[in-house]
Amino acid sequence: MNTELSLLRREGLASADDLRGRLPGEEDRKRGPYAVIECFEKIPCNPCVVSCRFNAILPFEDINDLPYVDFSACTGCAVCARVCPGLAIFIVDESMEGEMGTIMLPYEYLPLPEKDRQVLARGRDGKVLFPARVVRVMKGGKGKTALVTLEVPKEYLQEVRSFSIPEEQVSAPGVCTAADLPEESPIVCRCEGVDLEEIRDLIARGYKTVDEIKHRSRAGMGPCQGRSCRQVILSELARDAGVSLEEFEAGSFRPPTTPVSIDVLAKGSEEDAENS
Ligand code: SF4
Ligand code: SF4
Incomplete structure (x- = not known):
């Protein structure tokens, strides 16, 4: 029995197995920002695919397909993250020098945090990981989700998936x-x-x-x-x-x-x- 798959089914928590193929390799990580899509349910949904003008979301031969990012084509523009109704898309940037990177998170609450504010970075399970600084806020509206960018040590970029004030x-x-x-x-x-x-x-x-x-x-x-x-x-x-x-x-x-x-x-x- 695959217990990790059960965890996803039972509690909605993605395991390393579930994330396979959803994260870029070493070279693509250095190239610039990229989208991480953590969408695991085969449902009829495709705003991410149709919004991406770089055709970086594959394979989508069927509207029920699961989205996978072609990291060689993804520019990290975040357009897909703005329109995903499942809040399942995160934009990660670890291309800068030094030990800090950034992650852009969809955020549906008001008020939005201000730039430079400290918030509590949280993992996939919702548990607090550490305080983190807000470095950018993109407001929502007109069918677009607000995106908040946090500065995070690179080693935690694939762990932080939400935050709270x-x-x-x-x-x-x-x-x-x-x-x-x-x-x-x-x-x-x-x-x-x-x-x-x-x-x-x-x-x-x-x-x-x-x-x-x-x-x-x-x-x-x-x-x-x-x-x-x-x-x-x-x-x-x-x-x-x-x-x-x-x-x-x-x-x-x-x-x-x-x-x-x-x-x-x-x-x-x-x-x-x-x-x-
Ligand atoms: S971040 Fe931009 S380029 Fe990458 S998949 Fe999303 S819409 Fe396409
Ligand atoms: S828009 Fe969001 S929920 Fe819909 S298929 Fe794309 S990633 Fe999944």
Whole structure:
């Protein structure tokens, strides 16, 4: 008996077997953004196919066929994701340098999150994985679904499949606190693999600033440069100090506040030299 297929049938959770043929190979991943279609039911539905002007969704000889992406033709334009009624299409981009990539997720709730807001990235089973930053929001309307792009470590791009906005009552607007993290896997810093227990242990041992915790644990020193974990660490420090997050002295937050590639910095210094 195929138990993984049963899982899909029983709980709607795709297994590695179900995803076979739905993810691109190494070369196509580097080329640019691409669509991942997680549509497993043979139903009479084809908006994805007819909307794709690159004919990148195959085979569709019959309207009940399951859609498969031809990654050599897909440009990651996201048109299909905007019209899929099943919210089954995700646009992944892991072509950029560094350890972070992006995933564009269909989102049907209001209000939409704002750009730069922290949300909680969730897996296929709906469980919270980690805080993630919104980097782009495409509004919906006129038969099109809104798409929200999150910045995610590349190793998790095939795991994040939804997100939620943290409850306002447990967080200052736009940030995540430890209360938003999952109890079973409270990872605070995904980049460096630092969990909540380690952060709390350091605070209990007398490390009382973000910088001290950063230097001891490396939390915040990864490619996202602390944009995901900093607020959680701050909220833990504020809790320890017995003050609100707003009252807590946050300390320094040195630029760059977003990752900057070395060629941008190099270009800047060349321009400085020319102007001097
Ligand atoms: S992302 Fe664009 S090119 Fe790729 S399958 Fe969807 S509509 Fe076609
Ligand atoms: S539009 Fe969405 S639900 Fe319909 S066949 Fe395409 S992927 Fe499946």
